[in-house]
Amino acid sequence: MELTAQPRTSQQKLAEGMIPAVAYNKEKNVSFALDRKAFDRAFRQQSTTGLFDITIEGGETFPALVKTVQMDKRKRAPIHVDFYMVTYGQPVEVHVPVHTSGKSQGEIEGGLVDIVVHALNIVAPGPRRIPSELTVDVTKLGIGDHVTAGDIKLPEGCTLAVAPDLVVVSVLPPRLTEEQLEAEAQAAQVAGMVASGELSEEAAEAVLEGGASVEEAKAASDEALTSGPEKAAGEGSDDAISESGEEK
Template sequence: MAEVKIQAESRTEFGKGAARRIRRDNKVPAVLYGHGTDPVHITLPGHDTMLALKTANALLLIEVEGSESLLALPKQVQRDPLKGHIEHVDLVIVKRGEKVQVEIAVHIEGEAVSDTLVVLEHPSILVEAEATHIPDGVTVSVEGLDAGAQIHASDLKLPAGTTLAVEPDTLVVNVTAAQTAEQLDAELSEAEAEAGIEKDEPEAAEEPVAAAAE
């Protein structure tokens, strides 16, 4: 994974008021920590940070004027729940060659046989990899798999230098038989019965009364 260079500024103002002023200038308050160092409070350029963090586990080269450059990984990203823009970033310092544990995405490719349902039990999986060689994700194929097939963490083909950080028998993908319309109706009726919902029986159509013979 390529490093993304970001020019940062030292931050001496703290609190909600200071954070709002930083965001108004299209910048992002952030904290660097790790490797036994005291937390370093910095300000990041908003646009560059947004672009960099579109990539999961982005490796950032943080350059602060008057300080040495630091490699860091995003640990926590706080976003505005409505507008989605970045409000704060926690960054953990890493060193070249060291191993880190990160979540990487699991991607499914291919098509299972007809009348099956492919369930991704774990959209991401925890792995251990070198900080400068974190894979973008891992791809698993369900091509031709039948109902009952399962893919576990131990079945994943990880890049060289990357190892699992979860139990090998962790279920990642589960292929099940697709439910029929009758099964879905039966489950719905059962759920309604448990919830005490009673369906009104359709009223029987009234039979026409034969006209009396004159």
């Protein structure tokens, strides 16, 4: 896609509707200005993997890829663009978006497909052979399965620029409901209280079955612990009196 630019110095004031831009590589750096609306329209069509032929009025024309775009968050409009100059026929490293296709077996079972890496670094054989996206078929993935960078089929001539064992897509187990999370937390709390002697196993069972709250079960356990020795002491005293009476 072609873009026409106006030459500028770094401190030059821009005309209305123009935004500053810079294009660079290892050898040179060129500053220029772009029509905001024209660039915004072109960028929405091309994205970060799109190739632009930039012509500076009265100057050179060169191919370039968008490196970064600074946006006005309030207006949602570009305010500055960085391009990276490339050379036709020369390999170029790019960041290509990752998308999934199909519905995984894990999703059918209640799981969730998680795109861990949303864009993958690859090396394309030339600027004109950069893929617009990489598609991962997830239909055969079950819960706990994943796809690594090395599993993804790349276009002819393209190679990975990341470790092949990098996890790109995975299928997560079903998310727990709020009630399930609360039940798990309660079970962990009860297990800890049983281990520390704060709850009896019978009281813990009552809590887990829903027959009592943790507070009610703990209060009952505390009462049993305190009343037990007193009752035993009382029974011993009665026996002593009885025996004393018999002796008399």
